[in-house]
Amino acid sequence: AQTVGFSQIGSESGWRAAETTLTRQQAEERGYQLQFSDAQQRQENQIAAIRSFVAQGVDAILLAPVVATGWDSVLEEAAEAEIPVVLLDRRVDSDESLYLTAVGSDLVHEGEVAGQWLVDQVAGEECRIVELQGTTGSSPAIDRKTGFETAIAGHDNLEIVRSQTADFTRARGKEVMESFLQAEGGGADICALYAHNDDMAVGAIQAIKEAGLAPGSDILVVSIDAVPDIFQAIAAGEANATVELTPNMAGPAFDALEAFWAEGTMPEKFIQTESRLYTQADDPQGEYDRRKDLGY
Amino acid sequence: MTVLSRIAPQLIVLAALIALVSVFYPGFLSIDIQNGRPVGPVIDILKRSAPVALLAVGMTLVIATRGIDLSVGTIMAICGAAAAWALTQGLGAGAAIALALTAGLAAGLWNGVLVAVVGIQPFVATLILMTMGRGVAQLITEGRILTFTDPGFGWVGSGVALGLPVPVWIWLATAIAVAVIMRRTALGLLVEAVGINRRAAHLAGVNATVLLIAVYIASGFCAALAGIVVTADIRGADANNAGLWLELDAILAVVIGGNSLLGGRFSVAASVLGALIIQTISAGILLAGFASEYNLIIKAGLVLIILVLQSPRIASEWRLWRDSHRAERGRT
């Protein structure tokens, strides 16, 4: 059987746990032996892990990079040892020749989808938006912000009035949202919330409810990831839309690897997964049921 | 009277901060009544202080024994996970809380035994649980955010009782209970003796081992309460993020409360005020609407200023200056 090393960022969110679970499942189904390494959010651990994979002589390496920069020399080492590397869900700024392919979604595009939805939804009406950012400095936070801003640029009726980091977490999402509500006339002046991930949105929804407002109608809620809990909120009418980031990055990655092993086929350098928009019209309860056992 | 003079510096700092934040956000002190519950930035601060204030209460005791507990943030995560697990298993809110508290006590016992019996330095002993505990918490939640809907348990985090959010009552009650127990019994004295000179206290017949274990258990218990509050607040246990880096805020609160990291004399009230000060800074940053990149620098700057002003050296310089001033006035 083939041995595949997988260097995962960590287990900081439900989404990432699901990605790990699905990768394990995929490997098992295809009869690979998966060498799993959790880097606990640290690039240095990921680099060390890849080096160890090389020393062990694995047949391929999956890498979910914690940050885009700084992979050149370790990827070169892997290339020298002729081990194909596939990037999962985030991309790197190294030369394309250093990896086989990258599987992931376009983070900027996700933000655009969310922004576009809001533009369509308010249809020209005035809308003051508050934004919950991800961890300061992380690439999803930066890209999703950029994408969203691109989408609403040129629509003068839409304006981001407050934007703060809530570290991608539920608890901070709730706390920061509370202060937004406070600062914006008890929430009366806010028309929509854009959160860089669903977890922060779920926390914020609770804050909105506790402030005596109705999330989903008084304040529109749009976020990204499509984790099970947001579908429950959408089903309950408390959230309006989410953009999917599929945790099944390993499937396409393994497909590409198989083709490469078998015939040496070089896949495309970027295999983009779909960034699908889900709204209240898309059977949220059904989506929830389909996802709830995927390890989110 | 003596208590008041002990916590006077913290009260002054708090007042100054409130004034500062009010400059950036004029409505800071306003309180409205909505749906029969008071809302306003001050109420929010009182409520949001709960985790750090609770941790600071336990941390004060640990630091009084010349120890430190880095694992409290992790213990919060474990206890939150345990409670959420109990709720998803269909147990009631009471059972969930009991389970969480038990987990906190057990974690504290683990720390206490490592420190007091095995003799590992507190920083290292609790560092071990700090790394390990998050794994334990995630083992319980299997890496996902365990959500629940139990309204009774949720009330603990976001309910209102007698006009104030429930978490406020929880930290107030804990702080008062601990302070009273420490001062109305001989525990406070014995804890301080162990913190200042463990060997001398041991030779005088103080059961230092048991006391040390007890303070870590108390810290674990406080952390469990904090874990319950945050879990109930978001109605979900987030094993990876609950209480992350909160131990540092708790230690900061204890020090801003004027307690020495070298052990000995302590004041629970001052530590809790320290927690309020930290939360006021955080809330002030949010309300003032600075960009996220500035959060850390502003916090660091304010904390440094506060600590410099409170430094014993500055205090003695100030006293010297005042005395000489008085003497001069007396002469004229």
Add this chain to the structure above:
Amino acid sequence: MLLSIRSLTKVFPGTRALDDVDLDIAAGEVHALLGENGAGKSTLIKCLTGAYLRDGGTITLEGAPIDPRSTLQAQELGIGTVYQEVNLLPNLTVAQNLMFGREPRRFGLIDMRGMRSQARATLAQYGLSIDVDRDLGSYSVAIQQIVAIARAVEISGKVLILDEPTASLDAAEVAMVFDVVRGLRDRGMAIVFVSHFLDQVFDLADRVTILRNGRRVASQPIVGLSRMALVEQMLGRALEEVVASPAPEAEQAPAMLHFDGIGRAGVVAPFDLTVAAGEVVGLAGLLGSGRTETAEMLFGIRPAQTGTARDADGPLDLRHPRAAIAAGFGFAPEDRKTDGIVADLSIRENIILGLQARRGWARPIPRAEQNRLADDYIRQLDIRTSGREKPIGELSGGNQQKAVLARWLAMNPRFLILDEPTRGIDVGAHAEILRLIRTLTDKGLSLLLISSELDELVAVADRVIVLRDRAHVAQLTGAAVGADAIMHAIAGTGDAA
């Protein structure tokens, strides 16, 4: 004058520790600084050497005003000091402690071998041949003290200050230290010497200055001064000395405690001991002979591995201090700084600490009761303080010792172990404490008294046990208890039974 001090003043909150003190020290003299506990001797020395910043006054050295603001500066001026508590670093080696700041260097780096040999050579002058590469902390207080003295001697070019340097040395070491000091005097150095041992003062000093309550009372040559006059000037009153009165040939009281074959491998060889109610058993021996170890074993600090302890009611559990305390034992340790005081707590809290620990945390001693106890002992032991709430760490050394003693007396034990209880205590208080011991033993308290001062042993002990090389080698009883007899037994020359 080599060193002159004018109008030195130092104020602590609530205490005027030094009040307008003048002091002149000539080259080539040993100047004794005397006074009761808390008179201000140590404070004067610390102000002089920059450890404290003085509040007023001037200091001149060889005619030039000096203002040392740290001990380092004082050292650079040629003033070497041994402070009252042994102030060396237990975590450094003996050689490092001794040579600190003067290490021989090669190519800018410390020359380890040179440092070692220099250290050995220095210590040899004091008759000490120990492994200089071991941590200082692994040696006894006495050895640490000699190292401290040797260090101060080496770094002092002009002035050497010794604050109670001999408190835990025995006669032979003291003689050796004095030889070195006399040699320095003859080479024209000025030496300041603080001690509560008047014999040593008469032996060594040329002039004395007496402090009382932070003021200078007198400064005079020692020749022609009587012991009585000196004491009167110190105390401001006459002293009734406790005369050595060998206990009345004991009307053999029944034994209260039996220790059978009690011992610990590598620490103390097994021995038997019985103690009767009201009896004072003295423990004599050279440095490192195992006296402290014996005490620590009996009190369960390093519990015995062999043998049993029992009283009339059956066996006693002495596996740790709490158990020993429960059995009615008490132990006032030798090293008050690390084992005795809880520095930041008040005198009151230090005194009631043991009592409170025995009662348990849930039954606090009422505040009024605490105050009464503290005030009682402050009065009885004459602890000099501005109040019972003063942190004990701010007391003078001798007064700290008294407070630790008070802690144990307050617990009312039946068997009290005192390890060098009068170390650093002034003559007045010394007499008070010996008298107190008498009254207590009359009421049935048994004592195990460890002391390097043979006179003290002779004065109060009913029986003296002599240790050598961690084994009990002799026992003197009744009339046989005498300084000479003990000395012989210690040296192994006499034919004591």
Add this chain to the structure above:
Amino acid sequence: MNTRLLPLYATIAIFVLAYALAYSQFPAMLSTRVIGNLLTDNAYLGIVAVGMTLVILSGGIDLSVGSVIAFSGVFIAVALRDTGLHPLAVFAALLLLTTVFGAGMGFLIDRLAMPAFIVTLAGMFLARGAAYLLSVQAVPITHPFYKLLQDAYWLMPGRGRLTLIGVLMLAVVALGAVVAHRTRFGTSVYALGGGAQTARLMGVPQGRTTVLVYAFSGLMAGLSGIVFSVYTGSGYSLATVGTELTAIAAVVIGGTLLTGGSGTMIGTLVGVLTMGLIQTYIVFDGSLSSWWTKIVIGLLLLGFILLQKGLLRLSQRGR
């Protein structure tokens, strides 16, 4: 001599034992590749741990180092991107900056008698905050000189690489050992750790020593930042979160007492390698889930410390 070095011997013995156990399970552990990796991957940690050792020996602690490493990376990357300076000039400026930063913290600790824990905690917030201000995004370093540094290695037999930064780390440890054990400054550091008040009475220049200790730690953190930027070829403000705790753990495993005054530099090196060994072992095993990874790391740490304590006790009883 013997008794002082016991903790070091215990540390080495445990490391060798652990390596042997790992080797018996995964023979590849003894390849030059793994050994080379062990040095390279832990170079930045080893360097920062040298500074941390000195700080801990003096009885203090420096929580700011992780943030300072991150700041250094961002500083270098931004400077190289926005100015035409040569990397060596940037390095010099950076080292000066971090040294002064450390000295400033030391100054506060000494002059204001504030606990090191808190001052350096504020320093930790400050350094990371400053990194954010320079650049929130990760900045790649493309200067050709960096390529040179990264490719500077000696290929050992068995294709293992002995890299420049790995060798630099060993050199820094040697330098640290000389500073700690063979200079007056080093002795002063030990003296301070043994008891500040006593040290002062003995004539230790407390203020100067404290400032120098933290300045040295700042210098080492800056150097470690340079090494880290060579290692990753970029600067990122979120890098090396929590590295201060890893460094402290390494120092402690190396037999240095957190209370100060006792420990060795060589011990720290062994401690760093032990941490690296744990990481490598877990990757080689490859079967642990994210949460079991954390638990196992904690348990292994505990195991090491317990073994060390046990060995020390045994050997002390033996005498």
